[in-house]
Amino acid sequence: MRDISNPLKVVALLSDGQFHSGEELAAIFGITRAGVNKYIKVIREWGIELLSVQGKGYQLTHPLDLLNNDKIANYYHRKTKQSPNFEVIPVINSTNQYLLERVQSLPVGFACIAEYQQAGRGRRGRQWYSPFGSNLYLSIYWRLEQGPAAASGLSLVIGIVIAKVLRELSGQDIRVKWPNDLYLNDKKLAGILVEITGKTGDVAHVVMGVGINLSMHNPNQDIVNQAWSNLGNIDRNQLVAELLSYLRQALINFEKEGLTAFLSQWSPIDNFANRSVKLIIGDTLIKGIARGINEQGALLLEQDGQITPYIGGEISLRADS
Structure with a gap:
């Protein structure tokens, strides 16, 4: 795995929400502007959105509350x-x-x-x-x-x-x-x-x-x-x-x-309690009213007055809108 310690330090520096120029970052890390651009590319690959303004430098689009x-x-x-x-x-x-x-x-x-x-x-x-x-x-x-x-x-x-x-x-x-x-x-x-x-x-x-x-x-x-x-x-x-x-x-x-x-x-706190829902089990669609769960963790689905428990890893629950 490539060394990401310096891109992480760039993120920490930018987390103050201020602009930081390429020259400033280059001086901090003792590298060229091209090296700074490589770090910026890495952190953008991580999904971090940055502003890049000529004459000002880089700034986070949204503030970050970093884990500590x-x-x-x-x-x-x-x-x-x-x-x-x-x-x-x-x-x-x-x-x-x-x-x-x-x-x-x-x-x-x-x-x-x-x-x-x-x-x-x-x-x-x-x-x-x-x-x-x-x-x-x-x-x-x-x-x-x-x-x-x-x-x-x-x-x-x-x-x-x-x-x-x-x-x-x-x-x-x-x-x-x-x-x-x-x-x-x-x-x-x-x-x-x-x-x-x-x-x-x-x-x-x-x-x-x-x-x-x-x-x-x-x-x-x-x-x-x-x-x-x-x-x-x-x-x-x-x-x-x-x-x-x-x-x-x-x-x-x-x-x-x-x-x-x-x-x-x-x-x-059941989001779908007593609401019309549909279960997707593979290619099968089952409609009914959600009536909570039982002691085994199965979903209770009411259809035509009958309540049936459903459980299993391939079941998907959606609101029936």
Whole structure:
């Protein structure tokens, strides 16, 4: 992997929101203007939008609230009186993949947070749009001693917990969508990806990733092809600390009691409760009224007065407008 330390330093310098001339940057790094242009090209590839004005230099189009290890640790310690166990990697292929490749050596609860994902992914291998510093990309590792079957309903629990944190920090009506999304004003705000390694009867290594839209601008419409929303201005470092605190406690409770302990929290924030929806299962379209979830985490769909549970990785839920 190429050395990106200097492009990251350029981002840090520009994060003050001011103009910085090419001459100034060249002097700081002891390089030519052509060298500065190479750094600018790299950070533009990360999705950072820059103004380039002759006689003034470079300025960020939108301000960046950069992730900071010390700030996250301080927020976390103030809330829990404990030290967090996490790593901030500014540029990464995928936070989930990074943890999956290290599950044999990771401590339970270890988290990875990134500014930019080069190969972020969602469910069913879809690409997850991950511009630098605009959103939040976080993954956390856990072990389930009971095996993979014990993870049933976990994505729903993660959604409930994240919605709780976002509602508290932003004051907005964040809602959940079965089985792995969060919505704001009927638009997608965040997605959850739970990946599990381990065989039946063995310990399950679980990696849970979340991507949250905070201040995304002009996303690639080939990737982001549905209505989306931003959470808005929020302290990203505080958000990381709050998420880690709540998620770790929730995972302890989930290990003991499963989805049952969280079931009552789903209905009040269910974005599609009692609304006409359509399920897409492969090439099959099923219309009905969403009636919440059951103890196994299945979606309850009412059709002609009959309620049927649906569960599975290939099901997609859409409003029937």
